[in-house]
Each structure stands twice: as structure tokens, then as C-alpha cells.
Amino acid sequence: MRVTVLGAGVAGLTAALELARRGAAVTVLERGDRLGALACSWSAGGMLAPWCERESADEAVVRGGETALRWWPEAVDGVTRAGTLVVAPARDHAELARFARRTREFETVDGDAIAALEPDLAGRFRSGLFFPREAHLDPRAALAGLAARLIALGGELRYGVEASPEEADGDAVVDARGFAARAAFDDLRGVRGEMLVVRTGEIAFARPVRLLHPRIPFYVVPRGDGVFMLGATMIESAERRGPVVRSVADLLNAAFALHPAFGEAEILETRADVRPAFPDNLPRVESRGRVTYVNGLYRHGFLLSPACARAVADAVLGHEGSGHEADRERRRA
Numbered sequence: 001m002r003v004t005v006l007g008a009g010v011a012g013l014t015a016a017l018e019l020a021r022r023g024a025a026v027t028v029l030e031r032g033d034r035l036g037a038l039a040c041s042w043s044a045g046g047m048l049a050p051w052c053e054r055e056s057a058d059e060a061v062v063r064g065g066e067t068a069l070r071w072w073p074e075a076v077d078g079v080t081r082a083g084t085l086v087v088a089p090a091r092d093h094a095e096l097a098r099f100a101r102r103t104r105e106f107e108t109v110d111g112d113a114i115a116a117l118e119p120d121l122a123g124r125f126r127s128g129l130f131f132p133r134e135a136h137l138d139p140r141a142a143l144a145g146l147a148a149r150l151i152a153l154g155g156e157l158r159y160g161v162e163a164s165p166e167e168a169d170g171d172a173v174v175d176a177r178g179f180a181a182r183a184a185f186d187d188l189r190g191v192r193g194e195m196l197v198v199r200t201g202e203i204a205f206a207r208p209v210r211l212l213h214p215r216i217p218f219y220v221v222p223r224g225d226g227v228f229m230l231g232a233t234m235i236e237s238a239e240r241r242g243p244v245v246r247s248v249a250d251l252l253n254a255a256f257a258l259h260p261a262f263g264e265a266e267i268l269e270t271r272a273d274v275r276p277a278f279p280d281n282l283p284r285v286e287s288r289g290r291v292t293y294v295n296g297l298y299r300h301g302f303l304l305s306p307a308c309a310r311a312v313a314d315a316v317l318g319h320e321g322s323g324h325e326a327d328r329e330r331r332r333a
């Protein structure tokens with residue numbers, strides 16, 4: 001079967017790879033002139049943190065996230081399984097207790113245990129939560145890895161093509177255009193996110209660290225070689241412009257509160273994009289004729305795209321028996 005996938009973000013590339021693995025002849029059409037140029041996925045932190053996310057997300061996110069923890073290491077190199085550390089300043093101890101009540105699969109850690117996990121945080125926090133089963137990846141490397149796997153399986157990836165689901169060739173079409181597909185839905189909204197990338201030789205974290213903060217769900221994701229992604233704001237807006245001063249100030253202040261050495265870090269990049277989201281903040285896989293739509297990945301693009309990709313492949317190629325894990329995930333997605 002010839003399948004055309006619109007969009008080379010994480011939704012499109014995971015679906016394309018899943019389809020190609022199951023034998024489809026896949027062509028991905030991307031309007032950007034290179035990988036990530038116009039993709040929200042390029043801005044992501046790359047945390048695979050289903051149990052932390054449960055603090056504010058549905059149980060379906062945990063189930064989809066568990067799929068992601070198995071799927072990504074089989075698909076690309078560079079998935080690090082070192083857990084997530086959550087800390088809060090002493091004055092926000094109640095926030096930590098609230099986070100613990102809403103989540104599971106963590107160990108409560110004291111100052112010594114925090115120092116053992118992240119020596120650079122020694123003496124800075126008296127208590128925290130450690131989620132040992134969580135993982136992280138570099139989203140940009142992961143997208144490149146998916147593209148390479150797709151091509152190795154005989155798939156094609158064409159840049160600079162503005163495509164529409166009605167006019168695309170193929171026996172089947174997968175619309176993974178992210179927020180650009182909003183005209184196809186009456187309830188897709190945008191949630192703006194801003195982030196920074198910084199470099200410092202003074203801090204070395206082994207894993208994502210979240211600092212509970214009153215205004216933003218602040219986290220730092222290590223990218224190696226002293227590079228860190230600092231994220232991310234969550235603003236109910238579809239406005240596409242660069243990060244604003246207040247958001248950058250909040251993110252930098254939070255980084256500084258986590259470790260003062262961030263005050264001397266070099267700012268390499270600031271970026272903002274719009275997360276596509278449905279009212280329940282859960283993704284949808286929906287077929288209309290020969291077009292299957294995958295959208296609404298909200299703040300869980302890397303976390304939930306593997307489950308969605310399986311649901312897309314099931315919908316396009318026919319699924320593999322009602323007891324199959326992918327089938328159950330299709331219904332959830």
C-alpha cells in the first residue's frame with residue numbers, strides 16, 4: 001500500500017516509521033526546507049516522563065507513556081533511562097507534597113540522596129521525588145534518527161512541499177500537520193510554549209530535573225556537552241512569535257533558583273511554538289475516508305506519538321486482532 005504522510009514532526013515521522021515497518025511504501029511530505037524548520041517538535045524537551053506528567057494529565061497519558069518507554073529505544077539511539085528528579089525550594093514544600101499525592105512510581109529522597117543522584121545539587125534542596133523508570137532523549141536527534149530509519153526501510157522524505165490531504169497521492173493519507181491542520185477540526189486549540197537552550201561548564205546533570213515553580217512547570221533537560229534545554233511556558237494562545245521578555249525572565253529566574261551557576265550560562269537559543277491540543281488535552285487518531293488524522297499531542301508529542309503511530313498504522317493497514325496492545329491503544333488514543 002502507498003501511504004503519503006503530511007508533516008515531518010514527531011507525529012508524522014513516528015507514524016511513517018510504524019507504517020514502513022509493517023510493509024507500507026511511505027512518502028513523507030514536509031513544507032519546511034529541512035527537518036524541524038517549521039515543526040513544534042523541534043522545540044520539545046524530550047522528556048519521557050509519564051508518571052511525572054500524571055500530576056496534571058489523564059491516566060491515558062501514563063499508559064501511552066509506558067508504550068513510549070519501550071518504543072523509542074527500539075527506534076532510535078540516544079534514549080537515556082536515568083529517571084527524573086523533582087525538587088522544590090523549602091518554602092514550596094507543600095507543592096512537593098501535592099505533586100507526590102497526584103503521582104506514583106517515585107521514591108522520596110532527602111538531601112543526601114539528591115546529592116548522590118546529582119552531585120551539583122548537593123546542599124541545595126532538603127527533599128525531592130525521584131522517578132527512576134522515566135527517560136529522556138534529544139528531540140532533534142530523535143527526529144533525525146526516525147528519518148534515517150524510514151529511508152533505510154525504503155521510505156521517502158521530501159522537503160519544501162506544501163501538501164493538502166485532499167490532493168495528496170497515495171492509497172491512504174496520514175495528516176500529521178500539527179497545528180497547521182486546525183481547519184480540519186473545530187476544537188483544536190494552540191498552547192504556546194517558550195524555551196531556551198543554554199551552555200555551562202559548571203553544571204552536569206545526568207537526568208531531567210524539575211523545579212516546582214508557582215507560575216511555570218519548570219524543567220531542565222541535559223543535552224550533553226554542558227548544553228541544557230530550559231522549559232517551558234504553557235500559555236493558552238496560538239500566537240506565533242518569539243519568546244516574550246516575561247517568559248524568558250521567569251525561565252531564567254527558575255534556572256537560577258535551581259542552581260546559581262545558570263546565571264553565568266551562555267544563552268544559545270530562545271524559541272517558541274504552538275502545541276496542538278484538543279479540549280481534553282489527549283491526542284486523537286481519526287479516519288475520514290482515505291485520510292487518517294493524528295493530532296492534539298499537546299505537551300506529550302514524544303511521550304504519546306508511539307501509541308498514536310501504532311493506532312495510525314492499525315487504522316490505515318487494518319489492525320492485528322482485538323486483543324493486540326496496539327488495538328487497545330488505538331481506542332485510547
Ligand SMILES: Cc1cc2nc3c(=O)[nH]c(=O)nc-3n(C[C@H](O)[C@H](O)[C@H](O)COP(=O)(O)OP(=O)(O)OC[C@H]3O[C@@H](n4cnc5c(N)ncnc54)[C@H](O)[C@@H]3O)c2cc1C
Nearest residue numbers: 007009011031040041045046047163178193300301302303
Ligand atoms: C517548548 C515546548 C516543550 C515541549 N516539551 C515536550 C516534552 O518534553 N515532551 C513531549 O513529549 N512533548 C513536548 N512538547 C510537545 C511537542 O513538541 C508537541 O506535542 C509535538 O511537537 C507535536 O507534534 P506534531 O508532529 O503534531 O506537530 P509538529 O511538530 O508541528 O509537526 C507538524 C509538521 O507538519 C508540517 N506541515 C504543516 N503543514 C504542512 C503542509 N501543508 N504540508 C506539509 N507539511 C506541513 C510542519 O512544517 C511540521 O514540520 C513540547 C512543546 C513545546 C512548544
